[in-house]
Amino acid sequence: MPGFVLQAAPVPTDRPPPRVRVGFTVSKKVGNAVVRNRMKRRFRALAREIIPMNGFPGSDHVMIGRASGIEREYAVLRQDLTKALQRVAK
Secondary structure: OOOEEEEEEEOOOOOOOOOOEEEEEOOOOOOOHHHHHHHHHHHHHHHHHHHHHHOOOOEEEEEEEOHHHHOOOHHHHHHHHHHHHHHHHO
16 A cells, blocks of 8 residues: 555464454654654554454554655545455455
């Protein structure tokens, strides 16, 4: 997706299947600390809204921010995350 990369991996079977877990990372290439923190806050809001319904139980999800993600509107990011989860499901 233009604003982020989504990765998902199953949790090893030696642990009990947890609820859906999500991690966020935004590198310094994206911007200063204020910009990176704003992007992570947006990612957290997206994750709370979409991943419980569309995520994969027993999997870890990681959202990696891209420079264009801070400029994208929240509604567009929401659509991008839904599409990314559908692509990962295939």
